Amino acid sequence: MYNQSEFGNLENYLLEKKSFKKTSCEHTLNTYVFTGEVELKKHRFKKFSLLLINTYDEKALEILSKFFFLLCITIALVTIINFLGNDIADWFYILGIVFSLIPLIISLCIQNVLEYYQDTFCKKCGNKLACEEVGEPIMKETSSFGDYTLTVTRHWKCRYCGNVDTRESSENIFAEQGEMLPAVSLKGIECRKCGGIGTIVETKRPDIKEIGKKRLTRRYYNCTLCDHEDISESEEITFHGTHTG
Known part of the structure; x- marks a missing residue:
């Protein structure tokens, strides 16, 4: 944790954040390291995710996501080419663009499903929908005079084999x-x-x-x-x- 004798007058920063017990700041040479707790991960479209994950494997979900994304591009391109090459009404062009958004939205939803699949998949026993997030996820920020990086560390426990998997990423x-x-x-x-x-x-x-x-x-x-x-x-x-x- 933050200690005034070690980090001098950085105390005001932590006091302003009103999270003195959950935030730490270390300053060594030209590097600052901020560490603090973040919320447990929340997944959108959970019921939709459960349905697709129970129906398809990871590879099939990836193919579906790419298919709908390509379908979006295809519809948009066909609409634009027809609009430029033919004398068609504006409403047809608008309708085509709107229809191209539907497969794009589906593709993005499947991407969320894939994320839920990967989060809950146990790499040890191979079971789907097996892992639950446990413990306190931590965000670590490292800032120097030439670089700034951010990572989030989360812990996932399998309810079948009991394995705890620690995963670190930038989470985009x-x-x-x-x-x-x-x-x-x-x-x-x-x-x-x-x-x-x-x-x-x-x-x-x-x-x-x-x-x-x-x-x-x-x-x-x-x-x-x-x-x-x-x-x-x-x-x-x-x-x-x-x-x-």
């Missing part, structure tokens, strides 16, 4: 380092320790992650007057498409 969470603020934007910031104004500098590029529709930005500041280090986070809602890692 978009994570990157952003751009530092221009110096003029920092002039009005007051140091939380000494109260100095115009003494704050940004020490490294900010960390940016997107989870669902939330975009979180973490910035690193330092006071040139008292050498106080400050970490702040801001959150905004995004409406664009989800990034994939």
Whole structure:
């Protein structure tokens, strides 16, 4: 856990997060490591997933997903070619595009089913729908002056053979380092320790992650007057498409 004697004035960051017992921050040399608990994984379309998983194996589900995706592209291309090459009504073009979205939605649903299949499949005994998530999943963020990575560790226990499988992945969470603020934007910031104004500098590029529709930005500041280090986070809602890692 976070310890003031070890990590100095990073304490204000954890106090602001109001999760002192669940969040830790380690600072060694030029690297920051943030560790905290996240929610258990939630699967959408669970009943639909159970139906397909009990009917098909993983390979068949992959083929189905690709088939509907290709069908989407085919319908869209045929519609566009006919629209450009023939004098057809606009409603036909719109109808074709709408119909092309149906297999796309089905393909995305099957992708969710595949994820549920892989999460609940026991690699030891080979049973489908066998694993349940146990323990506390942990998100680990590692930020240095040149890189920012994020991993989530989850534990899955088989209800048949009792095997516990620990899995680590990025879970397709978009994570990157952003751009530092221009110096003029920092002039009005007051140091939380000494109260100095115009003494704050940004020490490294900010960390940016997107989870669902939330975009979180973490910035690193330092006071040139008292050498106080400050970490702040801001959150905004995004409406664009989800990034994939």
